[in-house]
Amino acid sequence: MAQHEAREGRLRPARRLTLSEDVYESIKTLVMDHILPPGERVNIDALARELDVSPTPVREALARLEADGLVRKRPLSGYTTTPLLSRAEFDDLFDVRLLLEGATAGRAAAHASTEERQRITAEAAASIDVEAGDGYRRHAAFTALDATFHDLIAEVAGSPLLRDSVTRLHSHLHLHRLYFPVTGAPATNTEHQRIAAAIAAGDSEAAAEAMRAHLTAARERHLPAFDQLPDPGTPRDPV
Amino acid sequence: MAQHEAREGRLRPARRLTLSEDVYESIKTLVMDHILPPGERVNIDALARELDVSPTPVREALARLEADGLVRKRPLSGYTTTPLLSRAEFDDLFDVRLLLEGATAGRAAAHASTEERQRITAEAAASIDVEAGDGYRRHAAFTALDATFHDLIAEVAGSPLLRDSVTRLHSHLHLHRLYFPVTGAPATNTEHQRIAAAIAAGDSEAAAEAMRAHLTAARERHLPAFDQLPDPGTPRDPV
């Protein structure tokens, strides 16, 4: 049963601890980067062959991804990648982000340690040198940096439950953003630095307010995307 | 391969659509009702034999439950039910509930339809006749009714993302409450009715305030539980 020597030369990164974990990360990346396009059927067997594993760990990873909201499962019809965000879902996402991330910023300003405040300030400053690169790469780097900044604040807020909720929200955001390159990188950086300054100063109310202003502005920057492409609506259960 | 006639007489309820779904609900109930005690190892094969299915759907259900936070998975050591809430985790839970459910109550007051307002009012009123029953049964019924009320408000708030977050939080709460019967049923009912009245009247601010007052009071009612039993602390990764 020569199943080990075939493991070389696969397109997955070096294995973590369990195969299921690797497969989970691999598929998550495939969905996040839209290599598996939104709203498309996911063939378990084909995916297993592609990753050079048996269908069982693929099935297990898909079950976790469904709980994350990145794929959907129709009972006897297989898995499907979650379709693109509709306008209503996008608005809902930012409404909830406003609520949750306003709170994380305020709490971060109150609870963060000295070392954590420095990390946040550094992260906001590091956002500048993403000007390098071109097109897709540059946009992907910017998106990753933005996510890192927001996740860092959620991490520092000192509430595991709040952090989980925010992280879950962010993975939903990726279902929209990668398709629509935005041009507001400089504005985003200054807004980030304003948030970082308020947190460093320990001013909870100012931090929350700066975060809410940032999210409101970011929401406005993303809006034109819905005019460029036909709105996908919510064609998610065509029965 | 006589695998169908063995399906009769199992302790699972009638099958929904897929076996994995049934198994998921079954295990979820086992964890919620503490038939699988918190912090205990979960043997996949034993569970599969108990439910009279193969390990594969059990494994899939466990993966979903891990995403829900009801079980944990240590890479090469199997699954474990999530341990009891520590004092710090309990405080965190109610902090986040205060934030999220205050928002759901306010939004429910603004967005609910006439029919939905009636359902909420009816649900709050129905909370009275749980005085019947004894001990465990009575407490379980009260807990279920409380969860239904809060979930209903989250449902009506008109934000799918917010509803998911709240629902997720509630499943965490079950990890604490069932072990410590509380005596505040009458107070809970009046508080629920006050919330329902504010929502029915369409007063967002009053509804949010009533919800926050309710949660603050409920938190106080639960607190003595930590004095009755030795605090479990956070013995979750004994290596």
Place this chain on the structure above:
DNA sequence: CAAAGCAACATCCTATAGGAAATAGGTTCC
């Protein structure tokens, strides 16, 4: 020409078997 029915196909879902790792217990050595 359109719609309904049928059949073939592809895919998912479940069951079983075997290899690998971690845990637990006993033994031995210090």
Place this chain on the structure above:
DNA sequence: GGAACCTATTTCCTATAGGATGTTGCTTTG
């Protein structure tokens, strides 16, 4: 008497095979 090492067992993890179901395309009929 205690700690470290080794061995045996248990358990998890992965792979493969077969049955049931949904889906798709074609044919036939009105």
